[in-house]
Structures are given as C-alpha cells and as structure tokens.
Amino acid sequence: MSVLEPLRRADPASSPLVPPATGKAVVRTALLNRLCSTGDGTIVTIVAPAGFGKTTLLAQWAERDRRPVLWLDLEPEDDDPEILEPRIDELADQPGVLTLVDDVHVLRSPAALAALERLLGQAADGTSFALATRRPPALPLARLRAEGRLLEIGMDELTLKDREAETLLRRAGVLLPRHETAALAERLEGWPAALFLAALSVRSGAQASTVGGDDRFLADYLDTEHLACLSSAQRKFAMQTSVLAELTSEECDSLLAR
Secondary structure, eight states, X not given: OOEEEEOOOSOGGGSOOOOOOOTTSOOOHHHHHHHHTOOTTOEEEEEOOTTSOHHHHHHHHHHHOSSOEEEEEOOGGGGSHHHHHHHHXXXXXXXXXXXXXXXXXXXXXXXXXXXXXXXXXXXXXXXXXXXXXXXXXXXXXHHHHHTTOEEEEOHHHHSOOHXXXXXXXXXXXXXXXXXXXXXXXXXXXXOHHHHHHHHHHHHTTOOGGGOSXXXXXXXXXXXXXXXXXXXXXXXXXXXXXXXXXSOOHHHHHHHTTO
C-alpha cells in the first residue's frame, strides 16, 4: 500500500516523521537551495536510476523547506487506480503544501497515470509537487515547462563530484588520497550508491584502484536493483551489449548483427 505521511502539522507530537536522510549521505547544498527557493505551485521532477539519492534528496528537502510537507510513498500495487485514487484525492484538497511523491515509476497503467495527472491539474492553490522516479514520467509536462513552473533535476545534477565523493567516502569510514578518490569517482561515474558500496569493499580489504563493476557488492546491487526488473529479452540484450563502452543504436545493431 502507499503510505501518506503528513510530516509537519500544528501538533508535531501526533505527526509521523519524514523518512530520515541517512547520516552517511552527502548534503546536496546547491540542489537544496534551488529546491527550497521554488515558488508555490511549482512541479519538480527528479529522474535518475536507482542509487542516485532521489529519496535522500527528498528527505533532506523536507527537513529544510518552510512549507508543511506531505509524503506519498508509492508501491507497485498503487498502479491500480482503485487503490491509488483514494490516496491522491487526500492530497488535492490541501493548499500551500509541499507534496513529495516517491517511486512514481511504479505507475505504468494509463489509468493510474491519468489519476496522477488529474492530481497535478486539480491541486489546491499554492500546492507544489515533487515527483521522484527512475524514468521520465509519462505525463504532459510541456505546458508546465513553457509556463516556467517545471524544475527538472536529472542524473547529471545528482552525480557526485570530487569533493562530494570524498565526503561520502569519509563518512563511510574510508580515507583515500585525493587523486585516488577522483579516480574512483570517475570510474564509477559519480554514482552515489556505487561509491558507498565501493567504500564497503575497501573497508573489507579491497584496493580502491581495483574496485569496479565486477566487485561483489556492486554486482549484487546491479542484479537486485536493475537487472531483476528487466524482462528476459531485456536481460539478454543488456548482457550482450555490456562489452560496449557506450550504448548507441548503431553500435548495438553492429554488435548484434542487425
């Protein structure tokens, strides 16, 4: 079931807490400044694969924003509009709040996506929304973009740069020379989850210079969070094309002799 959590009310004692941001997470100050300064009525999309800190960013934002916050955590069963609609109907009547909707990618059916679209169109005045998802949401966002009411945050903004990667490793208990940290961050393309798992491997005795995609911790994460949700045909394609440094239609067709 989806979980609707009112994070700040007049009576704090009766209010569930925001899902906590882990203490080992890097505080994304620049992103948080942008998010906290968004005007009322703004729609924010946060789109990136698993492990890029979308939920953590939402939690950090909720802790800092001036507005009352509502949190809707979607589950696969919410793809049924009969389950979803009663939940999101509660959100539409609350003006001037910041509504954070996590795991929007679980909504695949046209009916569920239409219900979410109605929520965005019928929300009370001043309500702002953030949609965190692993894929671009199948919603008509072009009008919002043209009106200047859409803020889009993607993988590039969530990627950890050198100093941020160094902070994450340090909080995970790993101290490396700066050049080794930079090399590791570049090799793992700034992927936060991969960097944290790399830190666990280094703490277990691995050399930072050897940690890569074949690391046990990274391989387990890729399997459970990425490959497990693919169809058999998609898994086969991913395995066959994994030797390529960059996936393009031309390179894939050439490799697969299409």
